[in-house]
Every structure is written in structure tokens, then in C-alpha cells.
Amino acid sequence: MKTYGPDHLKIEQMHSTKADADAAGHSHYFTGEPCRHGHIAPKRVKGWPCVECARLAYEKKAPRHRRPREIISEQERLLRRKAYLVNYWKKNKEWLSEKHREYYQKNREREALKDKARYEKNKESIRKKKKEYYEKNRESLIKRQREYRKNNKEKIREQKRAYYWKKKGQPGRTKK
Numbered sequence: 001m002k003t004y005g006p007d008h009l010k011i012e013q014m015h016s017t018k019a020d021a022d023a024a025g026h027s028h029y030f031t032g033e034p035c036r037h038g039h040i041a042p043k044r045v046k047g048w049p050c051v052e053c054a055r056l057a058y059e060k061k062a063p064r065h066r067r068p069r070e071i072i073s074e075q076e077r078l079l080r081r082k083a084y085l086v087n088y089w090k091k092n093k094e095w096l097s098e099k100h101r102e103y104y105q106k107n108r109e110r111e112a113l114k115d116k117a118r119y120e121k122n123k124e125s126i127r128k129k130k131k132e133y134y135e136k137n138r139e140s141l142i143k144r145q146r147e148y149r150k151n152n153k154e155k156i157r158e159q160k161r162a163y164y165w166k167k168k169g170q171p172g173r174t175k176k
């Protein structure tokens, strides 16, 4: 059985006039008479009288997409969110990807700056470590270097040439 109002009155427990209901502190009353729109339903003491009229008005005012949040299932909510994001991406693809690119560019620069700062700060110890490492692995490093040189003669020559032209401030020559 449906109950109405905060005091959960059943229809048969309701007063038949507004004045009686109000005096008893009830939120609703029931006359048994149809409202202006033909509903035979309880009426409220305060606000919009006919409960059925109020319900219809609420539904009209609150279409599907404005249903209260708890009525929408979690899955539906996620699907909507996804659809929204996909549409948003499609609509704004160009400037969004531009923005992303800018962001990563900036980020990379920032990281490089950080690296540089870190290096400057620890220059001495880094150099010392490098030197220690070199001393310790001298033999194998020299051997490896020699082998690398032997295997990449052409490449090294090319690099040296590029470095030379860069130092001289000449425009880079086109590679063959």
C-alpha cells in the first residue's frame, strides 16, 4: 500500500479537509474528489495540491537526462562519460592535439632544464665518479673504443666532419 508524506499516512488515515490535516500536523489530506485535472489523489497541505499533478509536472520538468543521479546505473554513467569524451575529442581534435603537442614539448624542455640543473649542482661528484669508473675499467674501455672505431670508421669520419662545420659556423652540407 502506498503511503504519502513524511508521516506515512495511508489514504484511509488521512483527513478529508485541509484544515483538519493542517491542525493534525499532516502533510497530506484526501477529499476523494477529483482535482481540476480529474485525478483522484491525495492533496498536499502546502505547495502544489494534487499529488498526481505534482508528479506529472515533475516528470515533465525532469526529462531522462535530468533524472536524479542515483537512478542512473553506474554502467550507464560510464558509457555516457565515454561517449561525451569521444565526442569532445572528435569535435576538438585539432586544437586538442596541438595543445598536447605543446604540453609535451614544454614538459620535455622543463625536464631537460632540470637535468642540466642537476648536473650543474653535482658536477664535481659526477666527474669524479666518471673518472673513477674510467680508471677502474680503463683496459676494457680502451679496447671497446678501439673496436668501435674499427667498425665505424665511415660514421666517425662523417660525425667529425659535421662537428667541424658546426664549429666553423658553416651551414651544414647536404649528405650524400
Ligand SMILES: [Zn+2]
Pocket (backbone or CB within 6 Å): 035, 036, 037, 038, 039, 050, 051, 052, 053, 054
Ligand atoms: Zn491532479
